[in-house]
Amino acid sequence: MNNLHHATALPDVDKRALRRFLRHQxxxxxxxxxxxxxxxxxxxxKTLPEVRRARRLSLYLPIxxxxxxxxxxxxxxxxHVDVYLPVLRPFSDNNLWFVAYRSDTPMIKNRFGIWEPDQxxxxxxCNRLPAWALDTLIVPLVGFDAQANRMGMGGGFYDRSLAFMHRPGPSPALIGVAHACQQVASxxxxxxxxPLKAVVSDKGCVRRR
Structure with a gap:
């Protein structure tokens, strides 16, 4: 497993192997x-300031x-926090909408088998918010390190949908979440x-320095 942890210039094949290993974990x-x-x-x-002060927050349903x-x-x-879910945006290249998640929100399974508000x-x-208007996003990941770097599933859904965060302007706080066993050296x-603000696991929190 040492070669998987050595990730300074990880080729695609090693990324795939690392994803497989961490998903198995x-x-x-x-x-x-x-x-x-x-x-x-x-x-x-519940102790994070980014979560405590949020009035509009997105999380996900796990799979x-x-x-x-x-x-x-x-x-x-x-x-009284408004909660939103990521939804596969129809007719788009791996982009997400962020849609209100309430007790009466009608739900369906998407092509990945994940429950989401129906189309x-x-x-x-009126049922969705642009990503920049959210206060905080809680996002899943496959792997993370002590610098709060994130390895996603490889589809690029969040990176495409949040690309505006590379430019100046309003943007949400991104909090990655994972099991502690998904942490790697780098x-x-x-x-x-x-970039994430932090990654929270069942055993602690690492923040971007």
């Missing part, structure tokens, strides 16, 4: 370990062993990577 967790990790994650998230941020929902709703609901502009940074 999180999938190997039992349901009980997943539940405990999710609760610990959410306890950590394939991703750590589960949804235990945070009841706490957010008590605080008719999402298509109404990850390469690509020019298109949108």
């Amino acid at each position: 999180r999938n190997a967790l039992s349901q009980q370990e997943q539940r405990v990790a999710a609760q610990r994650l959410c306890d950590q998230l 394939n062993g991703e750590i589960d941020p949804t235990p945070l929902l009841a706490w957010l709703r008590k605080r 008719r609901f999402s298509a109404k502009r 990850l390469p940074i690509e020019p298109w990577d949108v």
Whole structure:
């Protein structure tokens, strides 16, 4: 595994191998370990200033062993925070909409098997926000390092949808979340990577320096 951790100039084949390894790591967790990790994650998230001050926050519904941020929902709703979900934008090249997630939001499974607000609901502009208008985004990842660098699934959905953050102007705080077992020694940074403020796991928080 040492060669996977050596990531200063990781070729694509090694990135694929590292993604496979880290997905295997999180999938190997039992349901009980997943539940405990999710609760610990959410306890950590509640202490973050970026989460505590947010009035408009996006999170995700987990799949394939991703750590589960949804235990945070009841706490957010008590605080009258508007919650949004990423939705695959129709007829676009791997871009996301951010759509209101309420108790009455109609849901369907997308092509990846992830639950999301249905297209008719999402298509109404009043039900979604542009990404720049969100206060905080809680985003999944496959791997992270001590500098809060993120390795995603490889589809580039968040990097494309948040590319505006490379330019001056209003932008949300990006918080990555993962199981502690998804941390590696170092990850390469690509020019298109949108930087995270921090990565929170079930065992702690690392912030970008």
